[in-house]
Amino acid sequence: SQELEQSPQSLIVQEGKNLTINCTSSKTLYGLYWYKQKYGEGLIFLMMLQKGGEEKSHEKITAKLDEKKQQSSLHITASQPSHAGIYLCSSDDSGAGSYQLTFGKGTKLSVIP
């Protein structure tokens, strides 16, 4: 089964700093979702990447998919306290014929004002 490893596990940054979170798959990545989870809330969809080399941006968050490296990265520019939370990457195996979503264990981001 596919495994997704996220790094770092936790991150503390000063407000205004840039940061990157990585998600590496043990198998071929057909596509990837990024979610954000805040305490007591459900998962919030951030972005979906479908094709190798694809890059998407939403406000100050940019995500890229590198098929060759079987990796996706999430980059936050000029971080704000509102960016704090747990970021989760997820992939489904539909490209391999399955439909289970696999999740990384998450990266906990703290932003110090």
Added chain:
Amino acid sequence: GAGVSQSPSNKVTEKGKDVELRCDPISGHTALYWYRQSLGQGLEFLIYFQGNSAPDKSGLPSDRFSAERTGGSVSTLTIQRTQQEDSAVYLCASSSSNRGWTEAFFGQGTRLTVV
């Protein structure tokens, strides 16, 4: 409602009791997933429903766990004879397709505490 709704949001139960967790998916979504997130762990797949097909129960951790989906809509996850290791946040998600790259929408989760 506009999103996936789960109830209750919090549940404290005594060890050995049965509990039922409810999920109302987004109207029209054919796919429904149950996951659980234990402290310090990633999300763990439990069960998947797709339309009228037989559910994929491969993620259920023991025979104390069961789930139903009535009329292709509301789903109930039942845990019998709860144990302390069942304490976790149980998340439900729904999506409009069984394959292809469609977004899965998650509920707020039910926080289950077994004492």
